[in-house]
Amino acid sequence: MTYTTQTEVRAAFWRDNPQAQRSYINGPRRPVVAPQNYQPVDTRCAFVDFVDALQRDGQISAVLAGRVTL
Numbered sequence: 001m002t003y004t005t006q007t008e009v010r011a012a013f014w015r016d017n018p019q020a021q022r023s024y025i026n027g028p029r030r031p032v033v034a035p036q037n038y039q040p041v042d043t044r045c046a047f048v049d050f051v052d053a054l055q056r057d058g059q060i061s062a063v064l065a066g067r068v069t070l
Contacts, residue, residue: 003060006068013050013070020046036070044070 003009014020020043024031036044047070055065 001059003054004064006064009051009054009060009064009068010070012054013047017046017050039070 001012003012014022021040022043023034023038023040025034025038026032036047039047051060051065051068054060055062060068
């Protein structure tokens with residue numbers, strides 16, 4: 001599969017890495033996935049490895065790999 005947007009890459013990461021811990025903000029009533037810099041370091045490292053693998057396999061462009069954030 002080829003991904004063309006950051007949203008698609010993020011969704012694929014969370015789908016393919018259910019063990020990755022997510023951080024949330026806005027409290028328990030309306031949790032929102034926290035931005036990249038608020039995620040645990042293990043999750044951020046897994047995301048970088050995931051994006052690198054997608055780019056090496058030709059599933060995303062080098063430009064998208066360089067700008068996608070968790």
